[in-house]
Amino acid sequence: MPRAPRKCPKPGCLNRITSAAYCPDHTTHGWGSGAARTGTREHQTWRAAVLERDSHRCQLRYTGCIGTATHADHVTPIAEGGATDELANGQAACRPCHSKKSSAEGHRARQRGKGPATHPLPPVTQKPG
Numbered sequence: 001m002p003r004a005p006r007k008c009p010k011p012g013c014l015n016r017i018t019s020a021a022y023c024p025d026h027t028t029h030g031w032g033s034g035a036a037r038t039g040t041r042e043h044q045t046w047r048a049a050v051l052e053r054d055s056h057r058c059q060l061r062y063t064g065c066i067g068t069a070t071h072a073d074h075v076t077p078i079a080e081g082g083a084t085d086e087l088a089n090g091q092a093a094c095r096p097c098h099s100k101k102s103s104a105e106g107h108r109a110r111q112r113g114k115g116p117a118t119h120p121l122p123p124v125t126q127k128p129g
Helices: 041-053 095-111
Strands: 071-074 090-093
Touching: 041 071, 041 090, 071 095, 090 095
Parallel strands: none
Antiparallel strands: 071 090
């Protein structure tokens, strides 16, 4: 017998689910830990070069940015055709900004085929009035 639908456990979400832990809007990207790619000598060299070039300052500057970069982010994600170890495809990012961008990229990956790709965080628009 199928399970009765229940609310997604993500706070504020009203989507109903039957088998997954979360609704599709809040399911993690499923990319794994990335250790097979990010643990390579080439990646570590690329990461160090990106952070050095950007003086360990976050280049994303999203809301909640802490300024000090500890992550090297791919400007164009590898999954969207970005170069893996080209310095030009890298930017320094702090943990909060990198998490926001990666989350948006994961959401975009789940939505592929439903429309054109958009920037991970659209510009803030002012409400009329």
